[in-house]
Amino acid sequence: MGYIKRNCNNCDKEYQADTRNTKRGWGLCCSKSCAAKLREKSKPTYDKETVERNNRIRAGKMTSKDFLSLPSHRQSYLLEVKGISISKETFKNLSQSEQIKYNYNKWGVDAPNIVNGSGYISCITSEGYRVMDGVAYDEWDDAVYNTDRIDLSAHPHDLDY
Numbered sequence: 001m002g003y004i005k006r007n008c009n010n011c012d013k014e015y016q017a018d019t020r021n022t023k024r025g026w027g028l029c030c031s032k033s034c035a036a037k038l039r040e041k042s043k044p045t046y047d048k049e050t051v052e053r054n055n056r057i058r059a060g061k062m063t064s065k066d067f068l069s070l071p072s073h074r075q076s077y078l079l080e081v082k083g084i085s086i087s088k089e090t091f092k093n094l095s096q097s098e099q100i101k102y103n104y105n106k107w108g109v110d111a112p113n114i115v116n117g118s119g120y121i122s123c124i125t126s127e128g129y130r131v132m133d134g135v136a137y138d139e140w141d142d143a144v145y146n147t148d149r150i151d152l153s154a155h156p157h158d159l160d161y
Contacts, residue, residue, distance in 0.1 A: 010034040010041075064090035080105055091120045112137035 006017040008030040021027035029035040040046060053066045057078075067075060067090050075094075078084050079102050091099060099119050103111050111119040112132055122131050129136035129144055136144045 008034050010038040064093070068093055076101075088118065088120050088122075092118065112141040114141065 002019045003016040004019055004022065005014055006022070006027070007014055009028045011030065011034055013030050013034075015030040017027040029038055040051070053069065056062055056066055062084070064087050067078070067086060070078070075098070079086075079098070083105060085106070086102065091102065094102065096119075100110055103109065103119070103121050107121050107124055107130070109121070109124075109130055111117065111121050112130055114132070114137070117132050120132060124130060125136055125147075127136075129138055131137075131147060135146055138144050
């Protein structure tokens with residue numbers, strides 16, 4: 001049993017490969033993870049941008065461009081099942097029915113029925129008012145007060161700005 005110095009076929013890192021394995025056509029990579037990456041890259045459907053996008057989504061660093069590049073069924077899954085937060089910019093690019101679904105899934109209520117509003121609920125105040133575009137609205141869609149600060153006492157973990 002002997003070892004030879006070899007460069008990994010995936011990352012080009014130098015490592016010691018077992019000569020018995022190299023004779024069999026094995027041992028082409030420095031580790032199992034590099035071998036898996038090399039197999040993935042060799043698939044005919046491999047797309048580097050898709051892999052990078054999916055890795056950002058898994059890491060919780062999804063951009064609005066990533067979200068909008070997904071097929072609609074996957075967008076719905078992320079919104080409804082995973083309950084993700086999206087930015088105001090991404091929200092604007094959703095259809096009206098998707099915007100309504102998002103607000104219901106996130107906050108349990110619909111946005112105030114205001115003609116020129118964004119439809120994006122940024123938070124719920126401690127009084128239960130929906131905040132949209134810096135204005136707190138009650139359950140009858142009446143503007144109660146303007147707010148320049150965000151009251152997150154109802155949902156302190158949610159901040160999409």
